[in-house]
Amino acid sequence: xxxxxxxxxxxxxxxxxxxxxxxxxxxxxxxxxxxxxxxxxxxxxxxxxxxxxxxxxxxxxxxxxxxxxxxxxxxxxxxxxxxxxxxxxxxxxxxxxxxxxxxxxxxxxxxxxxxxxxxxxxxxxxxxxxxxxxxxxxxxxxxxxxxxxxxxxxxxxxxxxxxxxxxxxxxxxxxxxxxxxxxxxxxxxxxxxxxxxxxxxxxxxxxxxxxxxxxxxxxxxxxxxxxxxxxxxxxxxxxxxxxxxxxxxxxxxxxxxxxxxxxxxxxxxxxxxxxxxxxxx
Numbered sequence: 398x399x400x401x402x403x404x405x406x407x408x409x410x411x412x413x414x415x416x417x418x419x420x421x422x423x424x425x426x427x428x429x430x431x432x433x434x435x436x437x438x439x440x441x442x443x444x445x446x447x448x449x450x451x452x453x454x455x456x457x458x459x460x461x462x463x464x465x466x467x468x469x470x471x472x473x474x475x476x477x478x479x480x481x482x483x484x485x486x487x488x489x490x491x492x493x494x495x496x497x498x499x500x501x502x503x504x505x506x507x508x509x510x511x512x513x514x515x516x517x518x519x520x521x522x523x524x525x526x527x528x529x530x531x532x533x534x535x536x537x538x539x540x541x542x543x544x545x546x547x548x549x550x551x552x553x554x555x556x557x558x559x560x561x562x563x564x565x566x567x568x569x570x571x572x573x574x575x576x577x578x579x580x581x582x583x584x585x586x587x588x589x590x591x592x593x594x595x596x597x598x599x600x601x602x603x604x605x606x607x608x609x610x611x612x613x614x615x616x617x618x619x620x621x622x623x624x625x626x627x628x629x630x631x632x633x634x635x636x637x638x639x640x641x642x643x644x645x646x647x648x649x650x651x652x653x654x655x656x657x658x659x660x661x662x663x664x665x666x667x668x669x670x671x672x673x674x675x676x677x678x
Contacts, residue, residue, distance in 0.1 A: 406543035406627050412497065412607035416462070419571055419603050422533050423457055428527050431480055438508075438519065444593035447509065451662040452511040453519055456596070459579075460587065465604065470496030477611055479540050481552035491614045493540070497608040505587075507596040520597055527573060533603060534571035543613045569606065576602045591669060 424440050431437050438453040448454060477494040506523055510516035536557040537549040547555040550567035559566075578600040579587070588595050 400631055406613040407610050409537055409541050410608070410610050412605075412609070415571075415605050416459075416500075417503060417605055419534065419605060420457065420459055420504075422571070423504065423527075423530075423573070423601075423603075426530055426533065427455060427457075427523065427526060433518070433522055443505070444507075444591040447594070451511045453515065455519065455523060456505070456507040456509070458505045458507075459502055460505055463503070465499035465501055468667045469499075472496065474500045474612065477537075477540065478550050479542075479548065479552065480550060480565055481542075481548065492540075492611040493614050494611050495609050500605050500607060502603040502605060503576075504603065505579070505599045506599040506601060509596060516597065520599070524575070524599060527599075527601065528575065530573045532570055533573045534569065536569055538569040538608070538609060539565040540608065542611060549588065571603055571605050573601055573603050578602065586653075606676065 428437060428440065434453075436452075439448070440457060441454050442456070442458055444458060446454065471592055472495050474493045474495055477492045479492050481490050481492075490623050506527070508516045508519040508523065510519060536560050537547065537555070539547055539557075540553050541547055549555055549559065551563055551565050553559070579598070584598055585595060
């Protein structure tokens with residue numbers, strides 16, 4: 398049909414799993430680097446869990462998600478940084494997406510041990526270890542095309558272990574920083590809600606980027622703005638109303654305002670019905 402409108406193909410959201418991947422990365426980062434004792438501590442997310450023996454526990458709990466207020470973007474579609482190389486079938490492919498959502502993930506890291514000194518030792522080790530996680534996640538940025546393919550920014554099949562040696566390859570970086578986000582009173586209320594005993598805690602902030610779905614296009618974007626209407630002159634005939642809707646007898650005259658700056662010297666305004674004086678040679 399000639400009047401049929403072809404809708405562009407829309408792919409799945411590319412960054413829908415990044416939050417869970419960050420939590421798993423923190424767990425794996427600490428587990429792979431533990432070297433204090435022969436027995437690796439248990440990593441737990443349930444704050445109510447208390448071991449009955451001398452098992453040590455590291456609690457990792459995400460308690461808040463917030464949008465990064467420093468890098469907010471306009472939600473207008475723009476060309477996505479995906480450069481699929483032409484191979485005959487995919488020649489001329491252009492993809493658009495909304496600007497990515499920049500988020501701050503806040504985590505609580507707590508420890509438990511039978512003896513307080515062992516818990517403090519484990520807490521100090523966790524702090525120093527996470528201080529090395531400046532690049533918690535560092536890998537090529539993943540994009541999911543409308544046809545289901547997962548590619549990086551230069552159109553290759555997605556490989557998280559690919560080296561970033563290409564200038565056109567966009568990398569995804571998740572940074573982790575120690576922050577002071579909870580007061581003692583807030584932490585006590587937090588533990589009380591979860592019916593968990595109070596434990597020493599650390600708060601960390603992870604900054605992530607969430608990419609939305611890609612939209613297949615064939616060229617540049619077009620922005621349509623409605624034509625500005627022409628303002629009609631005010632009708633002075635009939636009844637007049639103030640901006641508040643109150644009836645007025647006549648339109649108020651504008652108040653006389655003095656020009657800024659010093660007052661002029663030896664200057665007179667010529668009346669409209671007064672002819673100008675001839676100039677003297």
